[in-house]
Amino acid sequence: MAYTETVDAHDHHDHPPAGIWRWLSTTNHKDIGTLYLVFSGIMFFVGGAMAMVIRLELFKPGMQFVDPAFFNSMTTVHGLAMIFGAVMPAWVGLANWMIPLQVGAPDMALPRMNNFSFWLLPFAFTLLLIGFFVPGGAPAGGWTLYPPLVLQGGDSFPMAIFAIHLMGASSIMGAINVIVTIMNMRAPGITLLRMPLFVWTWLITAYLLILVMPVLAGSVTMLLTDHFFGTSFFSASGGGDPVMFQHIFWFFGHPEVYILILPAFGIVSEVIPTFSRKPLFGYEAMVYATASIAFLSFIVWAHHMFTVGMPLAGELFFMLSTMLIAIPTGVKVFNWTATMWRGSLSFEPPMLFALAFLFLFTIGGFSGLMLAIAPADFQYQDTYFVVAHFHYVLVPGAIFSIMAGVYYWLPKWTGHLYSMALGKWHFWLSAIFVNVLFFPQHFLGLAGMPRRIPDYATQFADWNMVSSLGGFGFGLSQLLFPILIWKCVRGGEKAPAQVWEGAHGLEWEVPSPAPYHTWQDPPSEAQIAHGAEH
Amino acid sequence: MNAGEELRRANRSLTAKLLLCVAGSALFGFALVPLYRVLCEITGIGDQQTLRSAVQVREVAQQGTDMTRTVTVEFMTSLPTVGNWQFRPAQETMAVHPGKLYEAHFIARNLTGHDTVAQAIPNIAPSQAASWFHKTECFCFSPQSFKKGEERVLPVRFFVDRALPGNLDRLTLSYTFYDLSTHVAAR
Ligand code: HEM
Ligand SMILES: [Cu+2]
Numbered sequence: 001m002a003y004t005e006t007v008d009a010h011d012h013h014d015h016p017p018a019g020i021w022r023w024l025s026t027t028n029h030k031d032i033g034t035l036y037l038v039f040s041g042i043m044f045f046v047g048g049a050m051a052m053v054i055r056l057e058l059f060k061p062g063m064q065f066v067d068p069a070f071f072n073s074m075t076t077v078h079g080l081a082m083i084f085g086a087v088m089p090a091w092v093g094l095a096n097w098m099i100p101l102q103v104g105a106p107d108m109a110l111p112r113m114n115n116f117s118f119w120l121l122p123f124a125f126t127l128l129l130i131g132f133f134v135p136g137g138a139p140a141g142g143w144t145l146y147p148p149l150v151l152q153g154g155d156s157f158p159m160a161i162f163a164i165h166l167m168g169a170s171s172i173m174g175a176i177n178v179i180v181t182i183m184n185m186r187a188p189g190i191t192l193l194r195m196p197l198f199v200w201t202w203l204i205t206a207y208l209l210i211l212v213m214p215v216l217a218g219s220v221t222m223l224l225t226d227h228f229f230g231t232s233f234f235s236a237s238g239g240g241d242p243v244m245f246q247h248i249f250w251f252f253g254h255p256e257v258y259i260l261i262l263p264a265f266g267i268v269s270e271v272i273p274t275f276s277r278k279p280l281f282g283y284e285a286m287v288y289a290t291a292s293i294a295f296l297s298f299i300v301w302a303h304h305m306f307t308v309g310m311p312l313a314g315e316l317f318f319m320l321s322t323m324l325i326a327i328p329t330g331v332k333v334f335n336w337t338a339t340m341w342r343g344s345l346s347f348e349p350p351m352l353f354a355l356a357f358l359f360l361f362t363i364g365g366f367s368g369l370m371l372a373i374a375p376a377d378f379q380y381q382d383t384y385f386v387v388a389h390f391h392y393v394l395v396p397g398a399i400f401s402i403m404a405g406v407y408y409w410l411p412k413w414t415g416h417l418y419s420m421a422l423g424k425w426h427f428w429l430s431a432i433f434v435n436v437l438f439f440p441q442h443f444l445g446l447a448g449m450p451r452r453i454p455d456y457a458t459q460f461a462d463w464n465m466v467s468s469l470g471g472f473g474f475g476l477s478q479l480l481f482p483i484l485i486w487k488c489v490r491g492g493e494k495a496p497a498q499v500w501e502g503a504h505g506l507e508w509e510v511p512s513p514a515p516y517h518t519w520q521d522p523p524s525e526a527q528i529a530h531g532a533e534h
Numbered sequence: 535m536n537a538g539e540e541l542r543r544a545n546r547s548l549t550a551k552l553l554l555c556v557a558g559s560a561l562f563g564f565a566l567v568p569l570y571r572v573l574c575e576i577t578g579i580g581d582q583q584t585l586r587s588a589v590q591v592r593e594v595a596q597q598g599t600d601m602t603r604t605v606t607v608e609f610m611t612s613l614p615t616v617g618n619w620q621f622r623p624a625q626e627t628m629a630v631h632p633g634k635l636y637e638a639h640f641i642a643r644n645l646t647g648h649d650t651v652a653q654a655i656p657n658i659a660p661s662q663a664a665s666w667f668h669k670t671e672c673f674c675f676s677p678q679s680f681k682k683g684e685e686r687v688l689p690v691r692f693f694v695d696r697a698l699p700g701n702l703d704r705l706t707l708s709y710t711f712y713d714l715s716t717h718v719a720a721r
Contacts, residue, residue: 109545152615176552184544210552211559218563233567236655237614237712244570248563309661311577 016516024119027111028516029096034413035118036093037406041482043085043125044399048475050078055437055471061458071454072140077128079143080160083260084167085125087394090402091263092117092174095202098409099178101507101514102196104187104523109180117173124166131156142452144249145220147234147242151227158228161220168213175209178202187506187522193284194528196505198405200287201266204294208255208262211298216252219245243308250301258297261393262290264361264401265332268354270505271404272336275351276343277502282335289328289335296325306377315374322372329365333358348500349423353404356396356431364392367442382452385445391438396431403430403481410485411499415513416492422484429477436470506531577662585656588675589668597633600696604629607694609638610708617713618645619652624687632696635670640688642711644680651714653677654688659706666695667705677714 016022016031026032053074057065066074096114100107108114131138136154139145150157182203186195195203222233223245232238234245265286273280280286302310302318310318336358345351367389371377380386411417440463445451449460456464495512509527510518523531607630609623624639644650654674658664669675673688680686694705 110549148614172556176549176556179552180545180548183548184541210556214556214560215563215566218560222564222567236657236710237653237714241570241574244567247570248566251563251566309659311662 025115027107027115029100029108029111029114030413030514030516032108032114032118033093033095033097036089036096036121039118039121040086040090040093040402043081043089045478046129047078047081047086048478050074050081051471052475054078055468057454058456058464059468060465061456061461063455066454068454069137069140072142072452073132073138075452076139076142077131080128080139080164081125082394083143083256084164084171085121087260087398087402088167088171089121091202091205091260092171092178094198094263094267094402094405094409095174095178097413098507099181099199099202100185101412101510101518102199102505103182103185103190104506104519104528105181105185106517106519108177109185110177113173114177117170117177120166120170120173124163124170127159127166128163131159134159144253145223145245146249147223147226147245150223151235158224161224164220165217168217171209172213175206175213178206179210182206187519187528189523189525189528190506193287196266197269197280197283197286198263198266201262201264201269201290204290205259205262208259208294208297212252212255212259215248216256219248219252222248243305246305246308247302250304251298253304254301255294255297257390257393258293260398261361262294264357264398265290267401267405267408268336268357271350271354271408272339272358274408274500274503275346275348275354276340277345278339278343279504280335281338281341282331285331286335289331292328293325296321296328300325303372303374303377306374307381319372319374323369326365326369333362333365348407348420349427350404350408350500352424352427352431353400353407356427357400357404360392360396360400360431360434364389364394364397367392380445382450383445384441384449384451387451388438388441388445391441395438396434400430406485408500409507410488411495412507412510412512412514414488414492415495415511416488417495417499418484418488418492422480422487426477426480426484429480430474433470433473433477437467437474438470440464440467440470504531585658585664585667585669586674588670588672591635591670593668597693597696599634600632603632605632605694605698605702606630606704607636607638607692608704608706609640610706611640612708612710614710614712617652617711617715618647619643619711619713620645620685621709621711630694632694632698635691635693637689637691638707640673640690640709641685642678642680642688643685644683646713646715647682648715649679649681651677651679653712653714654709655712657708657710659708660702663698663702663705666698666702667707668693668695674709 016026016028023031023035053066054071057071096108099105129138134155136156138156139150139153139160141150141153153160182195182199222231225231226233226235226240232240234240234242236242269280269286300318300322302314303322306315306318367385371380371386371389407418407423444460444463444467447460449456497511498508499512506523506527507514509523509531606627608627609625611621611623613619613621620641620643622641624641628636628638630636642652644652656672656674658667669690669692672690672692674690678686678688692707
């Protein structure tokens with residue numbers, strides 16, 4: 001490959017400081033990307049361990065292992081850890097690693113802020129997790145933090161609020177960094193409409209982040225002042241209204257779910273063309289569909305609140321606007337499918353995860369459409385059907401596409417090819433068990449099993465047992481992932497610059513492993529032309 | 535000025551603009567509070583102002599009773615987790631004719647072990663009915679003092695507006711009883 005950078009001109013940079021100081025002080029986008037990804041992996045297993053406790057308790061009806069308050073802490077902190085600790089940092093980590101490589105920039109635009117925004121996260125999650133050891137136990141009112149319940153938490157309540165502030169600050173800084181990098185640091189010749197879709201979807205995600213994270217910060221601050229300083233934003237006794245919290249929270253919350261999924265759309269839009277050996281069908285349509293999904297995500301929030309007693313006009317508005325989202329989403333699914341049409345497909349692990357994403361995310365979209373039917377949602381609200389819905393869009397949706405991304409770029413990061421066989425085992429076990437785990441939850445929800453309960457009526461026993469078995473299987477299969485990554489870091493067959501024959505993009509124009517500094521000199525015309533064939 | 539300097543300046547100015555956006559959205563988050571109140575007032579949905587203010591008795595007389603229509607009013611009570619009270623409706627439901635004045639009763643008993651003051655906060659379901667449910671007198675209009683262990687019957691006089699939309703034939707009036715010694719005074 002025509003990677004033209006002269007090594008000796010920069011070779012004093014090529015040796016980062018040794019030891020822990022390197023990681024504490026680094027401003028290198030690849031180091032910070034790695035830190036984010038490792039952190040995300042740790043939180044994935046911490047949150048996963050909590051999920052195992054949940055499924056263990058729900059294996060049989062009756063109270064078996066944990067007391068109800070602890071169970072509630074498990075569901076609450078599992079949700080917070082997975083959303084803010086596993087999925088969001090994974091996206092920021094991938095952005096750090098890949099966006100500069102993909103737009104031909106030498107680093108992120110604001111490297112010092114980049115370091116800071118990462119190092120806030122370990123503090124935030126320490127604060128959240130030591131909640132388990134303070135009087136009253138960890139937060140147990142649900143990740144949605146509804147008052148008045150959340151205000152009755154113990155000493156961990158203010159700690160959780162500060163933790164959320166820190167996570168919010170971290171992701172806002174991450175988002176600003178992404179936007180500035182993309183807008184100002186693109187190599188000459190990389191116009192907006194020549195950017196890879198992962199970059200595009202992240203740009204839109206970053207705007208969503210800076211528009212809604214401050215709203216979340218505001219709403220949790222109001223909770224804090226209601227609890228400690230006698231304000232009554234959400235307290236009816238002082239003239240406030242708890243329903244208002246739900247409006248403010250979901251004004252953040254619905255865009256947030258798209259923050260979790262838009263970068264996934266980007267990854268899948270790069271992986272499927274690579275392993276179909278065809279350009280992406282409808283590149284521009286993908287960009288516009290992403291932008292319209294992001295726009296629509298601001299006007300649908302009350303579909304989480306159909307049962308609070310909205311007027312008919314409100315129910316109709318939020319029902320119809322929610323259903324509108326299915327149109328751009330459908331465009332995407334169509335385009336991915338059309339990309340594969342008559343392609344010469346091969347099924348390496350990234351492609352397998354992307355294909356599972358395509359099928360299973362679509363199932364989650366369908367259950368979302370069912371939930372969007374306001375009169376039907378009166379039945380489904382707060383049941384396991386909702387749990388099944390959001391786990392389908394988040395686990396085989398967001399998480400599988402993160403895995404697709406890691407499997408896609410891992411050889412670029414480590415310089416080694418990984419064991420395809422182990423990757424396929426990881427895929428098939430995950431893909432089978434994730435369905436055993438979550439599909440029965442649709443039945444449970446339709447039959448009326450409420451969410452967030454440690455015990456249940458005996459008619460729900462069978463499917464809960466199936467779901468728990470799927471859960472244990474899924475949890476255990478995930479152990480293969482760090483094993484595979486560790487082995488790939490340590491050694492393996494040497495990876496070429498162009499790891500996958502069908503791949504396009506500037507990241508494949510640099511050697512594997514990507515040197516500590518890349519694109520000190522912008523990519524040449526030829527490299528851009530070769531890379532940008534979408 | 536070299537290219538690096540120029541880039542740094544461009545980065546700084548874009549960062550500043552984005553930080554402004556962040557500040558703007560933070561402000562917007564707080565602005566949702568008054569916005570929400572205004573929306574509730576305009577649409578009359580669950581409007582606390584209407585629910586907590588009295589209308590004049592003569593308005594009832596002006597309306598006249600619609601004997602052809604019957605609306606069921608259900609009564610409910612709830613207590614927050616703080617405080618220690620007994621609080622229940624004296625009657626579970628009433629069948630009422632729009633435009634006619636009725637009186638319902640609630641029974642409250644102070645179990646807190648000391649003299650105290652409590653405030654009832656009304657709510658009506660479905661919330662869009664708030665604009666058509668009028669009270670001429672209500673124990674919820676002002677804080678109520680209770681001696682230690684005292685039990686009292688608390689009256690509310692109300693009527694349903696004749697203009698109540700035809701699709702509503704069942705309303706729920708509920709009160710939550712807040713002990714003011716455990717919470718900041720009501721506004
Ligand atoms: C076609 C697209 C979608 C539609 C129509 C849709 C619709 C809905 C509706 C109506 C609810 C509320 C259900 C209830 O509480 O009764 C809901 C909940 C939820 N959705 Fe979706 N959704 C869609 C896509 C997504 C995506 C892409 C994600 C995230 C990646 C997502 C994540 C969630 C989450 C986390 C909840 C539950 C929040 C909670 O109560 O804890 N949804 N969805
Ligand atoms: Cu939503």
